[in-house]
Amino acid sequence: MYRYLERRLVEHLREFLRRAYDLQITTIVVEQPPKIEFGEYALPLAFELARKLRKAPRKIAEEVVAGVGSIPGFEKFEVAGGGYINVRVNRAEVAAELAADRAPVAEVPAGKVLVEHSSINPNKAAHIGHLRNAILGDTFVRLLRLAGREVDVQNYIDNTGAQVADVVVGFLHIEKKSRAEIEALAAAPRFDFVCWDLYARVSHWYEENKANLQVRLATLHAIEEGKNETAAIADLISVAVLRRHLETMERLDIEYDFLPRESEILHLHFWDAAFTKLKESGVLTYENDGKNKGCWVMRRAGTAAAKSLTTEDTGDTEAVRQNTMPFGLDIAEEDQKVIVRSNGTVGYVGKDIAYHMWKFGLLGRDFGYRKFFRYPNDRDCWISTTDGEINHPHFGDVAEIYNVIDARQSEAQNTVIEALRGLGHGEAADRYTHFSYEMVALTPRCAAELGYTLSEEDRARPWIEVSGRKGFGVKADDLLDALIASARNEVDARHPELSEGERASTAAQIAIGALRYFMLKFTKTSVIAFDFKDALSFEGDTGPYAQYAVVRASNIFRKGGFDPESFCRDAASQLSAEDFARYLNGEAGDGIWALWLAAAKTSYIVGQCIATTEPAHLAKHAFQLAQLFSAFYHRYPILSEADEGRKKFLLATAAVVRRELIRVLAAMGIGVPAVM
RNA sequence: GGGCCCGUAGCUCAAGCGGAUAGAGCAUCGGAUUUCUAAUCCGAGGGUUGCAGGUUCGAUUCCUGCCGGGCCUACCA
Numbered sequence: 001m002y003r004y005l006e007r008r009l010v011e012h013l014r015e016f017l018r019r020a021y022d023l024q025i026t027t028i029v030v031e032q033p034p035k036i037e038f039g040e041y042a043l044p045l046a047f048e049l050a051r052k053l054r055k056a057p058r059k060i061a062e063e064v065v066a067g068v069g070s071i072p073g074f075e076k077f078e079v080a081g082g083g084y085i086n087v088r089v090n091r092a093e094v095a096a097e098l099a100a101d102r103a104p105v106a107e108v109p110a111g112k113v114l115v116e117h118s119s120i121n122p123n124k125a126a127h128i129g130h131l132r133n134a135i136l137g138d139t140f141v142r143l144l145r146l147a148g149r150e151v152d153v154q155n156y157i158d159n160t161g162a163q164v165a166d167v168v169v170g171f172l173h174i175e176k177k178s179r180a181e182i183e184a185l186a187a188a189p190r191f192d193f194v195c196w197d198l199y200a201r202v203s204h205w206y207e208e209n210k211a212n213l214q215v216r217l218a219t220l221h222a223i224e225e226g227k228n229e230t231a232a233i234a235d236l237i238s239v240a241v242l243r244r245h246l247e248t249m250e251r252l253d254i255e256y257d258f259l260p261r262e263s264e265i266l267h268l269h270f271w272d273a274a275f276t277k278l279k280e281s282g283v284l285t286y287e288n289d290g291k292n293k294g295c296w297v298m299r300r301a302g303t304a305a306a307k308s309l310t311t312e313d314t315g316d317t318e319a320v321r322q323n324t325m326p327f328g329l330d331i332a333e334e335d336q337k338v339i340v341r342s343n344g345t346v347g348y349v350g351k352d353i354a355y356h357m358w359k360f361g362l363l364g365r366d367f368g369y370r371k372f373f374r375y376p377n378d379r380d381c382w383i384s385t386t387d388g389e390i391n392h393p394h395f396g397d398v399a400e401i402y403n404v405i406d407a408r409q410s411e412a413q414n415t416v417i418e419a420l421r422g423l424g425h426g427e428a429a430d431r432y433t434h435f436s437y438e439m440v441a442l443t444p445r446c447a448a449e450l451g452y453t454l455s456e457e458d459r460a461r462p463w464i465e466v467s468g469r470k471g472f473g474v475k476a477d478d479l480l481d482a483l484i485a486s487a488r489n490e491v492d493a494r495h496p497e498l499s500e501g502e503r504a505s506t507a508a509q510i511a512i513g514a515l516r517y518f519m520l521k522f523t524k525t526s527v528i529a530f531d532f533k534d535a536l537s538f539e540g541d542t543g544p545y546a547q548y549a550v551v552r553a554s555n556i557f558r559k560g561g562f563d564p565e566s567f568c569r570d571a572a573s574q575l576s577a578e579d580f581a582r583y584l585n586g587e588a589g590d591g592i593w594a595l596w597l598a599a600a601k602t603s604y605i606v607g608q609c610i611a612t613t614e615p616a617h618l619a620k621h622a623f624q625l626a627q628l629f630s631a632f633y634h635r636y637p638i639l640s641e642a643d644e645g646r647k648k649f650l651l652a653t654a655a656v657v658r659r660e661l662i663r664v665l666a667a668m669g670i671g672v673p674a675v676m
Numbered sequence: 677g678g679g680c681c682c683g684u685a686g687c688u689c690a691a692g693c694g695g696a697u698a699g700a701g702c703a704u705c706g707g708a709u710u711u712c713u714a715a716u717c718c719g720a721g722g723g724u725u726g727c728a729g730g731u732u733c734g735a736u737u738c739c740u741g742c743c744g745g746g747c748c749u750a751c752c753a
Binding site: 027029030031032033034035038042044047050051057080081082083084121158161162163262291292294295297300301302303334335338340341342343345347348349351406407408409410411412436438439441461462463465490494510521522523525526527529531533534537538539540541542544545547548549551552553555556557558559560604605608611612616617620623624627630631633634635636637638639640654675676 | 680701711
């Protein structure tokens with residue numbers, strides 16, 4: 001609602017400025033006044049125009065206010081301070097529209113979106129860092145879908161890399177397990193936990209004797225080659241761990257559509273197809289001497305000559321192609337990124353380039369597909385394979401992609417983008433977004449609690465990085481278990497009357513709410529220094545606080561014998577514009593109007609989150625709604641309200657806020673229990 | 677050495693393209709309910725936005741330099 005009104009306001013202003021001053025202003029800045037008494041929108045444009053028009057800002061503001069005319073949905077324009085223009089909407093009209101949930105249809109950009117997230121190495125249990133990735137990614141998917149976009153969710157599986165090889169080495173060479181024994185372990189619950197410990201032991205084993213690294217190399221080669229016993233064991237391990245990851249994520253309501261695996265990138269020769277094109281276009285160059293002698297290299301992203309023209313600058317694809325032809329020539333050694341090693345094997349960036357060409361439908365090859373995992377809602381998650389099922393959904397070939405990958409990989413991501421550009425696919429490169437976020441680390445205190453001995457230096461650090469290699473970190477399932485246990489204590493104490501099953505599911509919902517909210521409340525650029533005390537908090541700026549607000553709203557309707565959903569719609573017809581005006585207008589209405597206004601901002605916030613790839617705004621919005629509602633709830637006893645008209649209005653308020661809060665929480669992947 | 681990110685209240689974090697008196701939560705202190713459930717609400721204290729310049733009518737936000745911290749910079753993934 002708020003978003004729609006803003007757009008209308010901007011369009012009207014643009015038209016007015018053109019008419020009155022013959023000015024073409026491309027972006028008209030619209031702000032939100034610091035106080036509700038000032039109105040709903042604030043325009044600093046008089047300041048900006050002061051120089052252009054050689055007039056005092058205040059004078060311009062007065063002219064605009066006098067000449068702008070009327071806009072449907074808006075009440076009036078006022079000059080404030082030295083030249084601000086404050087704009088007031090018609091509160092009653094906005095409230096009636098919002099109650100009826102008549103959102104104007106927004107235009108949805110054409111084309112499918114592909115979001116890649118999670119991408120956990122299938123050799124050990126998922127940890128809190130992976131949780132941040134998956135929760136950010138899944139929330140972004142929900143945001144896009146809420147905005148009407150069609151989205152495919154992919155989880156890339158590196159099943160042939162060194163990490164899987166390490167665990168294979170652990171089972172075969174340290175534990176001396178047979179294939180049958182490994183199979184038995186893999187079938188047992190929480191096999192990923194077994195691998196977690198083993199992986200740490202393998203790392204230690206390499207350190208003990210460098211000669212042991214030869215075993216790793218041989219194992220890695222066998223896996224990449226395929227069709228042998230070692231590769232078969234690697235496959236059984238990676239598939240079993242992958243299943244565990246899907247189960248862990250399912251606990252958080254996170255689902256995937258397709259799991260492309262590195263083994264198929266290799267076996268279906270994606271790289272060969274990409275390699276040919278990369279050589280032809282000059283993106284890759286062969287080094288005849290220097291430290292990278294015998295390698296195919298590419299200019300690393302961000303280094304001098306890589307800053308080539310984009311189609312955006314010139315609008316001419318051919319010019320860009322020409323300009324980037326000498327892409328790899330004379331690259332300083334330190335600016336070279338090895339794509340193909342001198343022994344002919346390709347590194348992960350190369351595979352990533354091929355994979356991303358496939359994503360945009362530029363490779364000319366496709367995966368085989370088979371069903372791998374079925375969710376309780378009967379949705380299928382597909383996996384790549386060499387010879388798949390005949391009938392399968394069409395994946396890849398999308399218009400836009402978002403890769404949820406931590407900030408440490410931004411250089412690699414940019415290199416892939418530059419490769420696409422160098423291949424002449426500037427439009428694809430422009431629609432490639434590295435959804436970058438910072439890591440989750442542990443506070444020194446948390447690390448100590450987990451039993452790690454810290455050096456003097458470590459204790460002084462703001463955080464300690466988790467390390468799967470060292471087995472150092474908090475496992476996702478362990479954290480979830482701890483959250484559920486903690487929530488369960490509270491639920492048991494508050495609701496002994498509920499059945500075992502009800503208490504369990506309530507505790508689980510609260511735990512998920514706490515966890516997902518916790519991972520979303522920080523902005524992406526902030527390193528999360530994880531601490532159990534903060535993560536296990538259910539009070540204040542937390543998921544359970546927002547869930548609780550919804551539960552309280554629901555309770556009003558339950559006790560009052562109304563249905564909140566239908567009440568919302570009926571309110572619009574039962575309450576007249578005069579009724580809304582009576583309760584919302586003037587200073588007396590400011591308090592409750594603030595609540596309606598906040599509720600009207602959901603689609604606006606969703607748009608912001610997508611445009612800035614920053615879901616943290618959504619958490620903020622949920623918290624603000626919950627906070628405003630909690631204060632409202634305390635201040636206005638609704639069911640005991642004597643004035644029937646007023647009671648109806650207060651109920652409508654609760655119903656609308658409840659509806660929006662449920663919507664916002666759903667976008668965050670947070671459900672609301674029946675009681676708390 | 678080069679690239680990217682961060683520095684805001686005791687602690688953890690916000691601040692929409694440069695806007696009005698820099699906001700929350702936690703912690704501390706003081707209050708509120710025989711209720712539509714206190715996982716709540718109200719109030720108080722707490723700030724040289726790392727430092728120094730610059731641009732601007734206006735800077736936490738943009739630019740430059742410095743200080744402090746993190747990450748990346750492998751023929752690992």
